[in-house]
Amino acid sequence: MKKLTFVLAAGALALSACGEEEAEVAAEAGAEEVxxxxxxxxxxxxxxxxxxxxxxxxxxxxxxxxxxxxxxxxxxxxxxxxxxxxxxxxxxxxxxxxxxxxxxxxxxxxxxxxxAPMGIYSNVYDSIEAIEDGATIAIPNDPTNAARAFLVLQDEGLIKLDPEADTLTVSEKDIIENPKNLEFKPIEAAQLPRAVEGTDLSAVPGNYALASDMDLLDALALENMPDxxxxxxxxxxxxxxxxxxxxxxxxxxxxxxxxxxxxxxxxxxxxxxxxx
Missing domain, CATH: 3.40.190.10 (Periplasmic binding protein-like II)
Incomplete structure (x- = not known):
């Protein structure tokens, strides 16, 4: 009986030592928690x-x-x-x-x-130079994105904006030269990809272009956007x-x-x- 008691005690000690070792491993793993x-x-x-x-x-x-x-x-x-x-x-x-x-x-x-930059897209013209007098361009109807569209058009020589205007808030009223007599059609930005089908030109923000499976490199011109x-x-x-x-x-x-x-x-x- 004494021998059996000794064996059981030894087993308990071994299990206890094993348990402590596993606890230490678990603690170490916890220290490196994701x-x-x-x-x-x-x-x-x-x-x-x-x-x-x-x-x-x-x-x-x-x-x-x-x-x-x-x-x-x-x-x-x-x-x-x-x-x-x-x-x-x-x-x-x-x-x-x-x-x-x-x-x-x-x-x-x-x-x-x-x-993804805003781009000027068209199914009517194949270049900026080909745009004709009186062409209609769809632009975003929100002030922030509209300002971006006007800046792209100015960069491409299609309009000239008042140099005193704030570039972040320029609007149609700030246009001082419009040699091709472009007509502007403000619509919601999300609808601008579809407007490529119904207008001569459309200024499409990059995220909406990509969401509509448009290729950015198909644009007639891409925005050189401010940071x-x-x-x-x-x-x-x-x-x-x-x-x-x-x-x-x-x-x-x-x-x-x-x-x-x-x-x-x-x-x-x-x-x-x-x-x-």
Missing amino acids: QEITLGATAGPYSDMLNKAIVPQLEEQGYEVEVVEFSDYIQPNIALDNGDLDANLFQHTVYLEGFEEQHDMDLTALITVPT EYRNVVAVTAENEDGELAADLVEIVESDEFEEVIDAEFEGFGKPAWMTE
Whole structure:
């Protein structure tokens, strides 16, 4: 009986030692716990940019990433502000700053990324030079994108704008020369791809062009957009100095990121910092 008691006690000690060893291993694994994050983007090129150019590098750094796609430009910032997202990618700086002010939020643009430019498209003309007197061009009916359209037309020599006008808010009233007597037809930006069929010309923002399976390189002219109109990776102001923010900036500035952009996002305009 004494011998049996000794054997049982020895077994208990062995099991206890084994249990402690497993606990130590589990504790060590816990110390290297994966950080789960959620990123948001509108469906299309910018969710693709997250998935192809940013998420793989985040995962290499130990993050577990979920990407949430949105179908509008309102919810991604609401989700970021209330903590459902850790960062988003879908908007340019002008939109971000206006949204912050309108909705009393404190968000931060971390870094500008390559962005699909607005283009002048036509099924009637095959070049800017071929545009005839009195041609009709569909333009966005919202002030921000309309200003972009007028700047493209000026860059192509089709109109001249008042040099005193603010380039971020120029409108039809700021046109001082219109040598081809272009007629402007303001419509909602999302409808501009369809307008290629019903008007002589259409100024289509890049994201809507891509969503309609249009090739950016088919445009008669592409926008040389100011960086204020290029999309940004955004976080809340309280997280702009955090580890994730630093990692996102490092990834976007990496050679690997640019290689994916060059291979997968042909026609996207690069921000100034990538071309200096």
